[in-house]
Amino acid sequence: MKNLVIYCLLIFFNLxxxxxxxxxxxxxxxxxxxxxxxxNYDAAYEPWLKVRGECPDINSAIYVxxxxxxxxxxxxxxxxxxxxxxxxxxxLYDEWLxxxxxxxxxxxxxGKILAIKAQSMLDYKLTDPKEIYDVYDExxxxxxxxxxxxKGLYNYFKIYFNLYKAGNSSVSLESLFEKYEELTEKFELExxxxxxxxxxxxxxxxxxxxxxxxxxxNKRVYEVNMxxxxxxxxxxxxIIAKESTCENLIPLYRKNFDKFxxxxxxxxxxxxxxxxxxCSDDPLFxxxxxxxxxxxxxxxxxxxxxxxxxxxxxxxxxxxxxNESIELxxxxxxxxxxxxxxxxxxKKSRQYSKSRSYAxxxxxxxxxxxxxxxxxxxxxxxxxxxxxNTQFEKRAIxxxxxxxxxxxxxxxxxxxxxxxKTAVSYEGRAPSKTDIFxxxxxxxxxxxxxxxxxxxxxxxx
Numbered sequence: 001m002k003n004l005v006i007y008c009l010l011i012f013f014n015l016x017x018x019x020x021x022x023x024x025x026x027x028x029x030x031x032x033x034x035x036x037x038x039x040n041y042d043a044a045y046e047p048w049l050k051v052r053g054e055c056p057d058i059n060s061a062i063y064v065x066x067x068x069x070x071x072x073x074x075x076x077x078x079x080x081x082x083x084x085x086x087x088x089x090x091x092l093y094d095e096w097l098x099x100x101x102x103x104x105x106x107x108x109x110x111g112k113i114l115a116i117k118a119q120s121m122l123d124y125k126l127t128d129p130k131e132i133y134d135v136y137d138e139x140x141x142x143x144x145x146x147x148x149x150x151k152g153l154y155n156y157f158k159i160y161f162n163l164y165k166a167g168n169s170s171v172s173l174e175s176l177f178e179k180y181e182e183l184t185e186k187f188e189l190e191x192x193x194x195x196x197x198x199x200x201x202x203x204x205x206x207x208x209x210x211x212x213x214x215x216x217x218n219k220r221v222y223e224v225n226m227x228x229x230x231x232x233x234x235x236x237x238x239i240i241a242k243e244s245t246c247e248n249l250i251p252l253y254r255k256n257f258d259k260f261x262x263x264x265x266x267x268x269x270x271x272x273x274x275x276x277x278x279c280s281d282d283p284l285f286x287x288x289x290x291x292x293x294x295x296x297x298x299x300x301x302x303x304x305x306x307x308x309x310x311x312x313x314x315x316x317x318x319x320x321x322x323n324e325s326i327e328l329x330x331x332x333x334x335x336x337x338x339x340x341x342x343x344x345x346x347k348k349s350r351q352y353s354k355s356r357s358y359a360x361x362x363x364x365x366x367x368x369x370x371x372x373x374x375x376x377x378x379x380x381x382x383x384x385x386x387x388x389n390t391q392f393e394k395r396a397i398x399x400x401x402x403x404x405x406x407x408x409x410x411x412x413x414x415x416x417x418x419x420x421k422t423a424v425s426y427e428g429r430a431p432s433k434t435d436i437f438x439x440x441x442x443x444x445x446x447x448x449x450x451x452x453x454x455x456x457x458x459x460x461x
Contacts (some may be wrong), residue, residue, distance in 0.1 A: 004094040021054060021055070021086075022055065022058075022117070023452070024050075024054075024405050025050075025054055025055035025058050026058070027052050028047035028048075028050050028051045029047075029051050029055075029061065029062075030046040030056060030194060031044075032044040032048035032051065033049040033065060033367060034047075034385055035047075036048070036065040036068060036069060036455075039068075039072075041068070041072040041073070044065070044069055045069055045073075048062070048065065048066060048069055049460070052066060052092075052095075055096075055111070055302060056099055056101040059114075060096075060099075060103075061400055062101040063092060063093075063095065063096035063099075063100060063174065066092050067089070067092060067093075067116070067120075070085050070088055070089045071089070071120075073085045074086055074124065075233070076146045076307050086124055086126055086146065087137050089120060089124075090117065090120075090121070090126065091138055093113060093114075093116065093117035093120070096113050097113050097114070100244060101113070105288055107146070108143050108145065108146055110139070110142055110143040110254045111139040111140065111142060111143030111144055111145065111146040111147035112139075112143075112145065112146040112147060112148070112149075113139075113418075114135055114136075114138055114139035114142070114143075114147070115135075115136060115139045115147045115149055115152040115156075116149075116152075117135055118132050118135035118136045118139065118152065118155075118156075119149070119151070119152055119155065121135065122155060122159075129159050129162060129163065130163065130168070132159060133156070133159045133160055133163065136152065136155070136156035136159070137156070139152075139156075140156060140186075144186065148190055150187070150225075150228040150229045150231070150232040150233075150234060151228070153183055153186060153187060153232065153236075154233075154235055154236055155234040156183065157179060157180065157183050157236055157239070158236075158239060159281070160176065160179050161176065161239050161240065163385055164176045173248065173252060174245065174256070175272070176240070176243065177240075177243075177249075177252070178351075179235070180240050180244070180268045181273070183236065184233070184236070184237075186234040187229055187232070187236070188233075190225075191226060191229045191233075192314065192333045193228070194222045194225050194229070194413045195226070196225070196333065196367060197222050198219065198222050198368045198411075199366060199367050199368050201215055201218070201219050201222075202367045202368055202411055203367055204242070206367070223413030223414075224413070226412075226413050226414045227391040227413050227414050229414075229429075230414035235402055239334055243343055244273065244277055245277065246274075246278070246282070247271060247436045249270075249274060249277060249279055250279060250282050250284055253270045253274070253284060253288070254284055257284070257287065257288070257291075261291045261295075261459060262295060264292060264298075265297045267291055267292040267295065268292060268298075268300050268444055270288050271285065271288045271289055271292060271300070271301075272300070272303050273424075274288065275304065275307065280307060280311065280347065281311070282309075282331070285304075285308075285326065286308060288304075289301060289304040289305060289307075289308060292304070293305060297328070298332065299325045299326070299328040299329035299335075299338060300325070300338075302321050302322075302324040302325035302328055303321070303322065303325040303338055303342070305321040305344065306318045306319070306320075306321030306322040306324075306325060306342070307405055309321060310345060310349070315351075319354075322338075322342045323356075324339060324340075325338050326339060326361075332366065333365070333366055334370055335362075335365045336362040336363075336365040336366035336372075337361070337362075337366075339361045339362035339365065340358070340359065340362040340369065340371065340372055340375070341356045342355070342358045343355045343358035343359040343362065343372065344375065347375065347378070347379060352379045352382070352383060352451055353451040355375065355379055356375075356376050356379055359372040359373075359375045359376050359379075360372075360376070367411060368411045369411075369460065370407075370408035370409070370411050370412020370414065370415040370416070370419060371408070371412070371415055372408075373404045373405065373407040373408035374404070374405060374408045374415060374418070374419055374422065375404070375405040377401045377403075377404035377405040377408065377422060377423075377426065378401070378422075380397055380398075380399045380400045380401040380452060381397070381398060381401040381426055381429075383397065383450065383451070384398060384401075384429075387448050387449075387450035387451075387452055388446075388448060388450075392431055392439050392441065393446050393448070394455050395429060395430055395431050395435075396430060396431060396446050396458065397448060397452065397456070398426040398427065398430040399426075399427070399430045399456055399459075400448075400456055401426040402422075402423045402424075402426035402427045402430065405419045405420075405422040405423035405426060406419070406420075406423045408424065408430065409424075424431055431458075433459075433461060436458055436459065437459040437461060441458045441461070442458060442460050443457070443458060443459075443460040444457070444458045445457050445458075446458065
């Protein structure tokens with residue numbers, strides 16, 4: 001009986017201590033979080049350190065704010081102190097992974113944390129590039145879903161590219177292109193997510209349904225992320241531009257064709273790369289496309305067959321395949337991308353009316369496709385000298401072009417800067433106020449009869 005009483009007292013004592021410890025942890029959590037929010041990291045450091053040591057699994061704020069605290073000390077330290085803070089930062093990421101690899105919702109965030117760790121390793125030059133690459137690679141392979149940082153994805157590829165250029169035996173030209181394709185697809189996937197969200201908000205605005213303050217804030221966030229994705233994807237393309245030439249691509253794909261001719265993913269990537277680099281005149285492109293369509297008739301293979309017939313001058317068959325491509329595609333954003341690519345092909349062959357038609361079809365599936373509006377603007381501007389009965393009317397077409405460019409700027413943050421500059425340029429080519437006054441055309445409506453088939457209202461003076 002005596003032993004039982006002692007045992008019960010010990011349990012009570014331990015539970016009481018645990019309760020007090022937990023209560024102290026919550027108190028210190030609240031203290032350091034409030035200091036960290038206002039960037040008073042000196043005051044936040046001690047209570048943060050206590051919570052991290054005593055209750056490492058109590059709240060993810062330990063790691064979110066802890067990263068900021070340690071980075072503050074790294075920035076403001078030197079010598080051994082700085083080294084210790086840098087080592088502690090790497091330990092912090094490992095602890096973050098141990099205790100909060102998942103969010104409360106159950107969503108995995110291992111990829112995100114590993115990518116953040118790799119970025120810090122890169123920023124502070126904490127190890128050699130290969131080790132940093134390995135951390136990025138682990139993030140991408142284990143949990144690509146939460147590895148969404150545009151900067152991180154770009155640096156992941158850039159380090160790999162630098163390893164290739166340095167002659168690292170583990171990185172071949174073939175593996176470099178494979179990595180490039182993987183990351184390009186990842187960027188496009190992330191951009192599609194933001195695009196879908198933006199399209200929903202744009203459609204709401206088009207229906208004269210005002211956005212809530214939360215929706216307006218979300219729209220700005222989506223636009224910022226779209227700009228970041230677009231910028232880093234362009235940077236990634238710029239890095240590999242000198243390597244992805246027809247002179248490199250054709251021998252590489254020719255060498256591997258027999259090995260991968262039954263692999264639809266490889267065939268599609270090879271055909272896509274050859275198309276984007278204007279290597280589609282080579283006979284290999286025909287073999288790739290035919291093998292792809294025979295293996296797995298798809299929106300992409302039908303598009304490439306349309307492209308082949310376009311090159312032969314068989315526009316009728318080309319359009320049939322282009323339309324088949326659209327019908328086979330089930331995803332609206334992919335439909336929009338294909339329609340836009342078709343519009344570009346028609347622009348290149350100076351079939352402006354068809355080009356505009358496909359650009360407008362693309363906009364129906366993706367209202368935020370600013371590049372489609374920009375394409376239409378360029379089509380109008382390219383026809384200014386060929387449409388209109390007088391010099392005034394010819395120049396008035398630039399108002400139409402500027403209007404389309406303004407639409408692009410309104411719906412697509414990723415092309416906003418270019419679209420605004422384009423609009424200003426076109427407006428500068430349109431009739432001036434003096435021209436309007438001299439011609440006596442203020443407020444009049446001008447009908448353009450050529451393929452454009454639009455009316456223009458002259459600005460009132």
